[in-house]
């Protein structure tokens with residue numbers, strides 16, 4: 001099925017330290033799939049391995065595309081953009097097409113850039129230097145770049161971190177509508193358990209070699225989460241989820 005992601009027994013180590021220890025899961029087209037777990041659990045490593053940026057020591061990743069190879073959009077966890085970066089937001093989005101420089105874009109490529117910027121409500125920012133955009137505006141432009149090739153699979157590494165609550169909701173609504181309307185498989189990492197509960201269909205919880213996959217309610221109500229947070233009352237977690245609990249409890253678990 002186009003956009004299907006299958007991860008089987010994935011193993012990744014760095015300098016002899018096991019980071020991913022036989023991880024397996026499947027995510028399907030039109031599904032919002034969250035990856036949750038404490039800092040250092042290996043969430044970003046998992047996304048990078050799925051992207052082919054990290055070579056696993058064992059296991060297998062299979063991504064299904066319409067013509068064999070799927071189109072994958074990726075928003076990495078951090079992107080340093082200098083305030084003085086001279087590139088305009090519209091040109092930055094078009095770099096996602098991996099085409100020649102902007103004046104040589106075809107009409108259909110121009111339309112794709114325009115469409116991605118319309119979808120992310122960034123068209124009015126097209127002529128602004130990217131370095132001058134606010135944090136939230138940049139996040140939307142990053143998403144536009146990831147969407148510009150109409151991906152089958154969208155991998156988002158904390159792409160709503162640093163956004164205010166309204167902007168987070170808007171961004172997640174947008175991602176969800178893309179996911180459902182275009183049957184995109186969305187894997188998103190988030191520390192915000194409220195957003196996860198609201199937007200994820202299924203989730204993978206990972207922590208120190210323990211993995212739990214399933215419906216988002218099942219994963220978030222299971223014993224591992226209870227142990228992790230010392231509570232099943234997720235309302236107590238506040239919007240910042242893990243970060244709040246980390247500060248409050250200082251269990252040393254992390």
Ligand SMILES: Nc1ncnc2c1ncn2[C@@H]1O[C@H](COP(=O)(O)OP(=O)(O)OP(=O)(O)O)[C@@H](O)[C@H]1O
Nearest residue numbers: 014015019037038039040041042043044045046077
């Ligand atoms: N290229 C690398 N070389 C060595 N160690 C690495 C490398 N990449 C990641 N690690 C280590 O792997 C572990 C998992 O890192 P990763 O970034 O995947 O965690 P994470 O779950 O995404 O954490 P966070 O929630 O803090 O973003 C960390 O201990 C990190 O230091």
